[in-house]
Amino acid sequence: MYTLDQRVRLHPEVVDTVLEDGETVLLHLESTTYYSLNPTGTQIWQGLKQGLPLSEISQRLQAGYAVAADHADRSVLAFVHDLAQHQLVACE
């Protein structure tokens, strides 16, 4: 279970590619599985890549999308949980 004060480490065997339309495709080299992130997911992923705590990533979403804090918090945590389920990230 992740919390907002945590930082998350990207799996070293994941290659990310940002596309022209603002989406990101992830390729897990160990499983050779592709994942597609929409622009919001891309923004969260970029925050993870920069080593930001989840709380700060949530704040960026709130500023960029004019969403309520609790909504942004839940979105970030749910997204990171999904990434972890697919072994794309792990706790620091």
Next chain:
Amino acid sequence: MARMIIELTNRCNLRCQHCFAERHAATGDLPLAILGQVLQEGKGCDIDHLAFTGGEPTIHRQFPEIVARVCDTHYTWSMVSNGLNFPQIYPLLLRSRPWFTGVTFSLDGAREATHDQLRGSGAYRRVMRAASCCVVTEIPFTLNMVLTAQNRHEVAAMVGLATRLGSKGVRFGHLMPTLETALRGLDLSPSERREVETEIWRLQSQAEVPVAMAPGYFSAAPFFPCAPLTLEEVNLDYQGNLTLCCQVSGHSGSNAGTDVMGNLHEISLAEAMARFRQRVATYLADKQAQVDRGTFGSLDHYPCWYCLKYLDKVSWLGHFPQHSWAHE
């Protein structure tokens, strides 16, 4: 109809261990005027498809204009790339459909360490990024692996990787031995080549994606029907020279111009193609004469090796008397 392989440039953003030195000597880009000549005359010479190589073709300084001109003149085209800058250029390729038919990425190892050892740190992941772009945007892509002493045991793994990545197939090609590859211990011996070819043919019958070998593999018959010798393919280097074959273009060694038909700065494409046809006829006649004399050796059954010798591009072997290709 035939295709023309065009070396757009001999500049490259990599320095691969096994590449011909001339292919990344960074001395120039193909002039647009020469390309224009090809586009104007090509269809009259039965050429309808262009395949871009290099160097790294996408770093030609006028690559977007080249793509536009090729599409405007309704040639289909494809390219070979190391994939390094693919995330930046793929939008151009999408806009080039349907004339753009696909890309082949050079991948010389199923394992990251193997590929990067030959092509430089980070190169493998760049190919993976390129493949990712293709999968999402549905750009057809294949993989090409040059067989060396460092990666020959990864053939099966490469076929598996090609399948899982969503490629349209994988092609294996033998390394063309040069002074540099000999010094670096990259060359496979003739017997090693036969071993890896056997494995590739086995994989070909089982794989879920097309598996092929580039011409140059062992041929029991002395006359191997490669595309240049069947007049289905011709090569144009970045200097405007029409050459016999892309496999020997830029190969280090003496008599560097023995495979040159003529330069499009000086002659028309039609004239160069006529010379090409004559050169092929002469080559085939010379080869038949050698067969008739009984001097066709065991190593001559590797078609590209035969051509290297025929074109006097193996004098460097004199420095390596113990090299496996120095013995008949």
